[in-house]
Amino acid sequence: MKFKEPCNVNYCAVVAKIDSTADLPKMDRVKHAIILGNKIIVNKSHNVGDIGLYFPVECALSPAYLKANNLYRKSVLNADETQSGYFEENGRIRCIKFQKVHESQGLFMPLESLNSFLTEKEIKSLSIGDAFDMLGDTEICRKYTIKKRNASSQLSGDKGPKKYLKEKLVEGQFRFHQDTLMMYRNLHRIEPDTLIHCSSKWHGTSSIIGKLLCKKPLSFVEKIAKKIGIAVVDTHYDYIFASRKVIKNNELNPNANHYYKENIWGIASETLKPYLKDGMTFYFEIVGYTPDGGMIQKGYDYGCKENEFKTVIYRITQTNDRGDVFEFSAKQVQDFCKEVGISAVRELYYGYAKHYFPYDGGDIEKWQSGFLEKLKKDYNEKDCDVCLNKVPEEGCVIRVEGNNFEAYKCKSARFYEWETSMLDSGEVDIESDGSETEN
Numbered sequence: 001m002k003f004k005e006p007c008n009v010n011y012c013a014v015v016a017k018i019d020s021t022a023d024l025p026k027m028d029r030v031k032h033a034i035i036l037g038n039k040i041i042v043n044k045s046h047n048v049g050d051i052g053l054y055f056p057v058e059c060a061l062s063p064a065y066l067k068a069n070n071l072y073r074k075s076v077l078n079a080d081e082t083q084s085g086y087f088e089e090n091g092r093i094r095c096i097k098f099q100k101v102h103e104s105q106g107l108f109m110p111l112e113s114l115n116s117f118l119t120e121k122e123i124k125s126l127s128i129g130d131a132f133d134m135l136g137d138t139e140i141c142r143k144y145t146i147k148k149r150n151a152s153s154q155l156s157g158d159k160g161p162k163k164y165l166k167e168k169l170v171e172g173q174f175r176f177h178q179d180t181l182m183m184y185r186n187l188h189r190i191e192p193d194t195l196i197h198c199s200s201k202w203h204g205t206s207s208i209i210g211k212l213l214c215k216k217p218l219s220f221v222e223k224i225a226k227k228i229g230i231a232v233v234d235t236h237y238d239y240i241f242a243s244r245k246v247i248k249n250n251e252l253n254p255n256a257n258h259y260y261k262e263n264i265w266g267i268a269s270e271t272l273k274p275y276l277k278d279g280m281t282f283y284f285e286i287v288g289y290t291p292d293g294g295m296i297q298k299g300y301d302y303g304c305k306e307n308e309f310k311t312v313i314y315r316i317t318q319t320n321d322r323g324d325v326f327e328f329s330a331k332q333v334q335d336f337c338k339e340v341g342i343s344a345v346r347e348l349y350y351g352y353a354k355h356y357f358p359y360d361g362g363d364i365e366k367w368q369s370g371f372l373e374k375l376k377k378d379y380n381e382k383d384c385d386v387c388l389n390k391v392p393e394e395g396c397v398i399r400v401e402g403n404n405f406e407a408y409k410c411k412s413a414r415f416y417e418w419e420t421s422m423l424d425s426g427e428v429d430i431e432s433d434g435s436e437t438e439n
Contacts, residue, residue, distance in 0.1 A: 001118075001125050003132040010182050011143035012133040015111075015126050016054040018046060019369065024102050033108065037184040037372045039413075041104035051128065053114070055107040056182070057416050058423065060144035061091035068116035069109070079116075092144045094424075095416040103413055131185075146426060168252060172323025173212040174240050177283045177315065183375070183398060183410040187368040192354035195401040197330030198379070199345040200386075201409055202312060203300045203394045204287035206244040209269035211276040213321055214238040235321075237278045241269035264290050268311050275340045283315035285345070298422065299391040300384070313337055314345045314397070315405060330399045346386075348379055348396060372410070380412035392418050 006012035014036065021042075022032045033042045035054050046052075055061065061071065070078040071085035078085065093107050111123050117135045133141050190196065216236045218226065226232040242248050248265040268286045276282065288304030289295055302310055316328040316336060328336065330350070337344035349356055357371040379396040392414035399407040 001122055001130075003130065004134050006131055006133040008133070008143045008179065009131065009185075010179065011056060011059045011141070012131050013053045013055055013140055014185065015051065015128050015130040016108075017051045017128055018042070018048055018108070021046070021048055024098070027098065027102070030098070032102065034369075035106070035108055037187070037369065038105040039103055040106050040108050041098055041102065042108050046108070050110075051126075052111055053109045055093055055109070055141060057093055057095045057105050058144045058419065059093045059106075059141050061087065061093070061107075061141050062139040063091070064117075064138055065113070065140050066091050069113045090144065091141075092423075095413075095420040097417075103417075105413060105416055144423070146423060168214050168238075169240065170213045170215060170235060170321075170323075173214070173319055174210055174242075175281070175317075175325070176242065176245060177206065177208060178405075180397065180407050180409045183372060183408040186408045187365075187372060189400060189406070189408070190353055190368060190371060190398065191364070192352070192359035192367065194353045195351070196349070196353050196356070197347065197399040197401060198349040198356075198375070199314070199330075199347055199397050199399070200379070200393075201395045201397050201411070202285050202287050202302060202345070202386075203297045203415075204285045204302075205264065205296055206283070207241065207265045207268055207286050207311075208243075208281065208283050209239060209241040209272055209276065210281035210319075211237050211273075211278055212240055212281065212319060213279070214240075239269070239273060239276075241265055262290055262292060264296065264309070267291065268309060272311060272313075272342065275342055277318075279319045279321075281317045281319065282313050283317075284311050284313040286311055299387070299389050299418075300394075301388050302384075302386050303388060310343065312343045312345050314407075327403065327405050329401050331401070345397070375410050376412065380410065381414055382412075 016036050018033045018035055020034045024031055029044055030041050031044055033040050033046060038054075038056075040054070066072050066085070066087055067077060067079050069085070070080050070083040071087045072078050073084060073086055073088060075081050075084040077089070095103070095105055097103050111126060114123055114135070117138055117140070133139065213235050214237065216234050218232065218234060222232050222234075226234065240247070240249060240252075243265050248263055250263070250266070264286060272282055272284070286309055287296055287300060287302040288309035289301070289306055290309065291307055293306050295301070296309065304310055313333060316333050318326040318328070320326075334344050334347060353371060357367070357374050359367050375396060375398070380393055382393050384391050384393045393412050394415045395409060395411035397407055397409050399405075
């Protein structure tokens, strides 16, 4: 059956199978299962090969799904009020440890949990890899977020940023960066002969600056000349900068809520202006502190002193006057940044996947699972060696070299625990805040 594209592909239900299981000492009713490369605590009744729904950490189950499956802790909220589950009203799936040792990175539910939403025939038609957050008009899950502010940063109507952009930008020039997908769901994209670039994933806030073709403000005389058919130069290159999802130029989005006390995206972008050539766009991470001393991400200083920040570039594009985009390869990003004296993401490995994790010609899926486990072992489960504070490494990013940008993130289990503890304390992550999205 067909599904709508999930609102957030990293936080949706995925049809998956149990790859392996392991008994846990002193635990008689549950065991560990490996699902999509993640360790999940499941009921002892589940076996290798069982197919069900995998929900990732910090996904929030919908009220309809919770009620239908009697998952609420408060029994009066369940379809069967005599049954009680283990979810609070927010439906949040937390990264937890059983007996403070055995981690669980998500939730596994049987396909029968969809009985209230799909027919038996539709459930039988589900295939491994199917992903969704809606079934028809019914929400099943979404990304869990803390809303501590309203979406006042968004403009609407004739005075919205889209109108200003239309007046300023030449069509096809500016592009936001797409969400980076999770590695565990895209292992099939990595084969032994795939040329890959592995880099450290740093915990900051994403930013964009481009020196792009814009509509030039015309003088009265130029407007008249253009109207009567005289050739007038009506475009020029100008700077556009943004956060992950929101334009941050004051003249284009004057009412933007910058989250921090200062517009850190604008401040950081100013430091990179001198290195942009006409048509070039930098996609980068800002880490450390804001100029007023606030931390961009709590605990993650990345060697910065208070009031200092760093920028690390992970993607560069070149857009011509027709709107055609040339994508710099991972190696070209590294070389360009080195040449002009700015920082690119820290490279951990560059080469063919089979040279990182040897392939003996056997089962390709088994090799892919081993490749993922080696990534986690080599780069993830440790303290960040750049930060002065003791915090866990966020993880790594695998970029596939090719004509188009293709990259997948692999977060560490320790970082998931950190992320969960931050959300437990009410800390809002600017990268996850749902109100940080363009109108």
